[in-house]
Amino acid sequence: MKQSIRWVTSMSALTLSLAFTAGCSTGGSGGASPGQSGQAADGKKPLSIQMFAGLYNEVPDMNNAYWTEWQKKTNSKLEVEWIPAGDLNTKLDLLLASGDLPEVVAVPDFKRPTLISAIKNGAFWDLTPFLGDFSKYPNLKNNTVKDAFKYRTVDGKIYSLPGSRSRVDIGIKIRKDWLDKLNIPVPATLDEYEAAMKKIVEGDPDGNGKKDTLGLIGNGVIVNDGDTSFAAAFGALEPTYNAEGGLVFTNLTPQYTEAIAWFRKLYEQGILAKEFSVMKRVQAEELFKTGRAASYARSIWWDKEWENEIEKAGQPNPKIVNLTLKGPKGYAIDLAIGGGGGYLISKKVPEAKVKQLLDYFELTASQEISDFSYYGIPDVHYKSVDGQKVLTEQGVKEVNTTGKGVGVLTYEKWGKVISASGNKAYNDAKIKEVEKYDEIGLVDPFRYLVSNTWINVWAKYENEWKAAVTKAIVGQISMDDYRQFVDKVNSLPETKQAYKEFAEHYKTFQAK
Template sequence: MNTFTFKHITAAAIAAALTGTLLAGCGTGADNVGSKPAAGGKAAAVSTPTTIKIMAQVTGDPPKDDNPIKLEMEKLTNTKLDFTWVPATAYNDKFNATLASGELPQVMLTNTGRAPNVINAVRAGAFWEIGPYLKQFPNLSKLNPNVLNGVSYDGKIYLLPRFRDSARHIIAYRKDWMKNLGLQEPKTLDDLYNMAKAFTDQDPDKNGKNDTVGYTEYSALDALTRDISIYYGGPMSNGIMNDQVVPNFLTPEYLEGLKFYRKLYADKAMNQDFALLNGPQQTEMMVKGKAGIIIAVDSTVKLIQKDGAKLDPKLEIGYLQGLPGSKGLRASSTGGALGGYFFSKSTIKTEAELLKILDFFDKLSTPEGMTLAYRGIKDTDYKMEGQKVVQNETLSDVSKAGINAFSQLAVAHANVGLPLKQEPLDELVGNLVAANEKIAVYDVASSLISATKSEKGPELDKIKNDAQVKFIMGQIDEAGYNKAIENWRKAGGDKIIAEFTAEYKKAAK
């Protein structure tokens, strides 16, 4: 009997590693950033400013050395920061060239952490393994172990990731249509289907025309592969089944999601041209009032409300965090990281030097540091209204340059900083995303490496994708779908499973 679990051994091990004793005398707030560690700790007490050479990317003009935000950041962290700023559009090329040269700065941003040249550099010993040191710092020790696992190499942490929202998909639906038809907000997947069917058949916009469809999807089947299958209890991209790392589409829960889509399509409760549409075209269906339900990232669902209301003042969008299945309410994760920072072994000579540099990132990860990085300087770039930050409507060019650049250094999640005063819609959707982060399901293979997947991934994906579309559209039955998946396995899929499984078990030791 197939048994599926999404528990990740490596993530659990990392979580245990991060729960070690923190430095004595260190708190989590900005008032404690200069505290001295316990005698057993290795981080040096604050004294002479630490010089740190950093290569990072920047959008627009780089800030000058006397930028006020930089000076405040140096004061807060007791550092002297020496930057090599690279335009964002050219950064990856510069990174690759620098990595190939062997002449590395102490700290360097990467956006391509899973590229073969980066993996080779990590395994060759180019960078410090920082995992064992994170528990020594009051803020870095609290970083999400699932996200750290996702950027690990062979079960070890070398990259300090830049944390971002990790569970951004939510459900948006036409609340005004729901009211027009006397429906209730969906509480289950069956309710969602019934709403989609009603939005298709019952003239929800009351224009007397049969011109609406309930549910909208596009060719990538994004909501199926990420969200619907998660609601049914499946894994995020890959999970553990029968002691192997398998892709989500081999699990019975994923098949339930496929059947849900097949029923929507057969009953014309979803757009019949989904296989021809791209993401923007799918969004446009909602904006123009042609569809009533979408599952998408937070920025997209907010756009639908804002742009749709310009065309139809009566438009009202309702939002759902998700829908529970047999395993309760769960959310899909994008990994929760946007690149991160490596620490060069050739230019950071000692453990003591490394700890001083990690201390910079720890102090920057306080509420004071994160507010400085993302909002600038109080009374110059923002003011406080109660407990919330109100950004100045017009920032100076100096402030814009500083915030654009120095926010790149922030590794903690932006919500660690003082909360920003927002419009009601932004706050509502932001709260749903934050709630989803607490129940996010992560890909157990996000840090694993498969040579076969790197070589044959696109052709294998085509086998799987074609089978899914044909099954949804009723062109093949379940037996035909299973035959296609068997072809996927024979064409290289089984090798991917074997390679991922071996990597997973090695990392778990």
């Protein structure tokens, strides 16, 4: 079914430190950025915004050319607490528990149970009466992905603005140059992928004389961004109902358990990196872009930049491709809803400033600001080559994923595919590589469904489930033991009640 939509709430790392090096930006704390100290052309002073947001690259210098121009264009002065991506959900939970919220909280998962609890407890503004019919916010209405606001309601009310992004995002990457070197065809099925990866980890594709190449890497419960993609190949993103007609949470379906058993087999063969459960995202990324690993699941738009990094590391002519793998019950393609993250406004913010913040986000949803977020300043961050904007060295350094985390932006079908480091020919080929993803991939209902009962159930069992996943994959418990744990959670009266609530909520979306 093509009706599955989901944001997996359980893909954060197994072992996260509670002592965070959050990398708080000093941007805004040391005086106004250049161009920010004066008033805008219309005489309005820059809007000061305190924000909690994810860090996906190095901590940005808020006084550099990119951020100076962003704040100038939006007439804002940003004071951002940047949280490393691997720590984001745990840090968010602590922030919500403390109740000491900044003005704006940017979240990767707008339906995280702890967040829903905070919303229901009155921590954030209900934006529904402010947005109204969206006549005052045409960019938010017209430039975001279809149904972005419909999917993000809680009890029929809108509490978060979408981070409007591409539905086509995550790709399961493999080093095609290594496949070619070892005379291995590009895998088209999970079985072919497994066989190819086994040959790679047992070979010497980088030519260093050692058999030390890592296979599939990642971070989190299994491989984080790739967990859902691989699980989709086993049918885990198809709505699954229990005997009572309740909609079963994706991670606790029999199909997802099949995916766990498959990961266990990869681990036994040395294909899945031994450190998968404790590896941080920055470590995984570093391993891949320095040519240490064969396969990694992340946003497709990284490919050209990482090819450049691999070449700098001493491996000439690297080639990364994103696979279209068919599994026993579907394709290993996980689609986003085109606006999975969200921006929430603390109830501590005065009503007058809520309107100012909505004006800011309305502006960030314009095409002009969106284009700027992808490419920066002409002749500083990019140059036009054959009609394609290509980032300069300064652009590669300053224009990145982190920079897209402070505004809504417009919906771009290929926004997570096109590389600002690649030329037109490269990007045309990259789109061709994944052009069928939007047709054959699936999204999952648990990206937007809400159950009041489930909030408490999953808060109680999520960490235990994560531990069981790791133990099952590394062989510390049997797959039967893992299944018994899943059955235990699924058979709880409160779980069955939550599944009924999910099913009822799902019906409302099918009817629309």
